[in-house]
Amino acid sequence: MENIIEVHDLAYQYPDADQRAALDGVSFDVHPGEWLAIVGHNGSGKSTLAKALDGLLPFTQGTVTVGGVVLSPETVWQVRAQIGMIFQNPDNQFVGATVEDDVAFGLENRQVPRDQMLTRVAAALDRVGMTKFANRAPSSLSGGQKQRVALAGIVAMAPKILILDEATSMLDPQGRQAMLALVKELHREQQLTVISITHDIDEAASANRILVIDDGHLIEENVPAAIFAQGERLMDLGLDVPFTAKLAAALQQRGITPPTGYQTTQEMEEWLWQSLSNTSATPTKPTHP
Amino acid sequence: MVVAITFEHVGYTYQADTPLATPALDDVSLTVPDHGYLAVIGHTGSGKSTLIQQLNALLKPTTGQLTVDEFTITPTTTNADLKPLRQHVGMVFQFPESQLFEETIQKDIAFGPQNFGMAETDALALADQMLTQVGLDASYAQRSPFELSGGQMRRVAIAGVLAMHPQVLVLDEPTAGLDPQGRQEMMALFDRLHRERGLTIVLVTHQMEDVAQYAEQVAVMRQGKLVKEGTPQEIFGDPDWLRANQLDVPRAAQFAQDLTAHGVTWPQGLPLTASALADQLAAQWPKGGAAHV
Ligand SMILES: Nc1ncnc2c1ncn2[C@@H]1O[C@H](COP(=O)(O)OP(=O)(O)OP(=O)(O)O)[C@@H](O)[C@H]1O
Ligand SMILES: Nc1ncnc2c1ncn2[C@@H]1O[C@H](COP(=O)(O)OP(=O)(O)OP(=O)(O)O)[C@@H](O)[C@H]1O
Ligand SMILES: [Mg+2]
Ligand SMILES: [Mg+2]
Numbered sequence: 329m330e331n332i333i334e335v336h337d338l339a340y341q342y343p344d345a346d347q348r349a350a351l352d353g354v355s356f357d358v359h360p361g362e363w364l365a366i367v368g369h370n371g372s373g374k375s376t377l378a379k380a381l382d383g384l385l386p387f388t389q390g391t392v393t394v395g396g397v398v399l400s401p402e403t404v405w406q407v408r409a410q411i412g413m414i415f416q417n418p419d420n421q422f423v424g425a426t427v428e429d430d431v432a433f434g435l436e437n438r439q440v441p442r443d444q445m446l447t448r449v450a451a452a453l454d455r456v457g458m459t460k461f462a463n464r465a466p467s468s469l470s471g472g473q474k475q476r477v478a479l480a481g482i483v484a485m486a487p488k489i490l491i492l493d494e495a496t497s498m499l500d501p502q503g504r505q506a507m508l509a510l511v512k513e514l515h516r517e518q519q520l521t522v523i524s525i526t527h528d529i530d531e532a533a534s535a536n537r538i539l540v541i542d543d544g545h546l547i548e549e550n551v552p553a554a555i556f557a558q559g560e561r562l563m564d565l566g567l568d569v570p571f572t573a574k575l576a577a578a579l580q581q582r583g584i585t586p587p588t589g590y591q592t593t594q595e596m597e598e599w600l601w602q603s604l605s606n607t608s609a610t611p612t613k614p615t616h617p
Numbered sequence: 618m619v620v621a622i623t624f625e626h627v628g629y630t631y632q633a634d635t636p637l638a639t640p641a642l643d644d645v646s647l648t649v650p651d652h653g654y655l656a657v658i659g660h661t662g663s664g665k666s667t668l669i670q671q672l673n674a675l676l677k678p679t680t681g682q683l684t685v686d687e688f689t690i691t692p693t694t695t696n697a698d699l700k701p702l703r704q705h706v707g708m709v710f711q712f713p714e715s716q717l718f719e720e721t722i723q724k725d726i727a728f729g730p731q732n733f734g735m736a737e738t739d740a741l742a743l744a745d746q747m748l749t750q751v752g753l754d755a756s757y758a759q760r761s762p763f764e765l766s767g768g769q770m771r772r773v774a775i776a777g778v779l780a781m782h783p784q785v786l787v788l789d790e791p792t793a794g795l796d797p798q799g800r801q802e803m804m805a806l807f808d809r810l811h812r813e814r815g816l817t818i819v820l821v822t823h824q825m826e827d828v829a830q831y832a833e834q835v836a837v838m839r840q841g842k843l844v845k846e847g848t849p850q851e852i853f854g855d856p857d858w859l860r861a862n863q864l865d866v867p868r869a870a871q872f873a874q875d876l877t878a879h880g881v882t883w884p885q886g887l888p889l890t891a892s893a894l895a896d897q898l899a900a901q902w903p904k905g906g907a908a909h910v
């Protein structure tokens with residue numbers, strides 16, 4: 329299967345900086361319809377990478393190929409037309425005077441006919457639960473409302489590739505789940521390729537594969553279960569430790585030995601109630617009468 | 618009880634008296650004790666940011682009034698005499714960019730203290746010290762605050778507020794965008810300031826784990842109204858009600874509830890953190906299993 333994104337030996341250094349390169353020799357591929365999570369500590373280069381993919385950075389080393397098009401100043405619009413991006417700060421994203429105009433903007437750019445545009449905008453606002461706010465100025469929305477509107481822009485545009493840069497960081501717990509569920513639906517229904525930059529372990533768990541960036545380098549690449557099995561070290565990678573691992577560590581401190589390796593919530597719960605209902609022993613330990 | 622903060626029937630409408638008027642707070646009454654730690658939670662758009670921006674009079678009540686220690690803020694409070702209030706109440710905004718403006722990070726952090734009368738050299742030294750407190754090394758001092766990653770900007774904004782040594786610290790989703798390590802460190806830092814220096818803290822957050830671990834008092838907002846208030850135990854003790862309000866219980870409480878379905882009981886009350894959960898599990902662990910580790 330052909331890759332939808334290919335990144336080869338990408339490097340970038342911000343202009344003024346006597347700092348180190350923000351990206352250094354990064355290479356990876358993304359398959360069509362894949363869900364890829366990118367994680368890493370603050371300042372590791374995640375947003376820089378996202379901007380590079382969207383043709384927003386004049387990188388001088390390496391190549392980026394999106395849908396068969398090699399990114400260059402000449403092809404940047406061809407590349408951008410395939411990508412819907414939600415920025416880390418939604419304020420950097422809004423261009424319309426009203427929420428409705430803003431969601432329509434991407435469609436106007438793509439010369440979608442007006443009647444079609446109106447239905448698509450209305451449907452998108454409905455899917456993110458922001459219909460009531462169609463005529464409001466984006467700047468007057470609450471933080472979470474802004475993030476919902478940013479997602480509506482993507483829903484309306486229906487791009488091939490979606491890049492989410494911490495797009496759910498200001499949503500309430502259920503809102504976050506609802507927006508994640510919406511992205512999952514799009515991913516399924518439209519074979520959308522998803523790249524999600526996140527510190528949220530649930531969001532990372534939704535991915536087929538996780539890339540770990542550290543100080544501009546790609547240091548690891550694996551399926552979520554393998555990444556999550558690293559326990560306490562996950563903190564260094566810019567991810568939270570899964571709850572089951574935190575609980576396992578707390579139990580260990582109290583003289584109880586849980587099964588080794590990454591446990592899903594369900595596996596951990598099952599092991600616990602079975603151990604508790606077994607009055608003489610735990611399944612992992614032989615009894616010493 | 619010595620009271621630090623009192624909201625008395627506070628109402629707030631954005632663009633009041635215009636066709637675009639948007640009511641955002643409706644008759645909110647609430648008190649926070651001196652040295653208290655209040656968490657404000659609620660659905661997106663429920664009025665949390667609007668509520669806490671009353672505390673330094675960035676927004677002034679349309680109706681009702683509030684007091685913060687010796688300060689009283691009413692609909693007619695003028696901007697003329699707000700300087701002492703702004704020094705007393707430090708605020709970290711939801712979007713950190715909005716509070717950065719100087720040309721270097723060091724100057725940005727030093728601005729507040731200098732504005733309130735500290736000598737320049739002292740303020741710059743304090744800025745360097747604050748920078749390390751928020752996990753950024755000295756190499757950042759001379760860089761522009763706008764040429765930073767999202768999480769780094771957040772840290773600089775926090776450093777700038779802490780440098781003013783406020784007595785009341787108001788935090789609007791202060792850990793959004795921070796990596797989990799940074800989140801833990803910042804929450805621990807706020808907690809230290811609360812316990813050791815007696816700061817009164819008001820925290821807006823969607824992280825129920827942090828509410829369970831740090832807050833002493835929780836206020837739940839819905840559509841501009843304060844709909845529930847109590848201790849974390851009281852608020853999280855009613856998971857169904859919380860879910861009906863778009864909120865959730867902490868992971869540990871959810872986990873414990875799932876175990877309840879299998880007959881496990883919680884004599885000390887529903888545990889809200891991993892360590893509280895482990896305590897209660899250990900207490901009822903079968904003897905043979907726990908003894909030989
Ligand atoms: N406009 C800029 N000018 C100069 N340096 C920058 C600029 N933006 C970011 N940097 C630097 O580049 C590095 C990578 O930043 P980037 O924004 O890609 O990090 P990130 O992984 O997205 O972090 P976060 O989790 O905090 O959002 C950081 O060290 C940052 O200080
Ligand atoms: N400048 C403004 N003009 C008009 N309405 C506003 C303005 N700022 C906020 N609002 C509205 O007031 C209501 C409360 O907003 P607020 O920002 O207080 O919510 P919040 O609880 O902080 O939400 P979030 O969790 O998403 O940050 C929302 O419906 C919002 O759209
Ligand atoms: Mg970033
Ligand atoms: Mg808010």
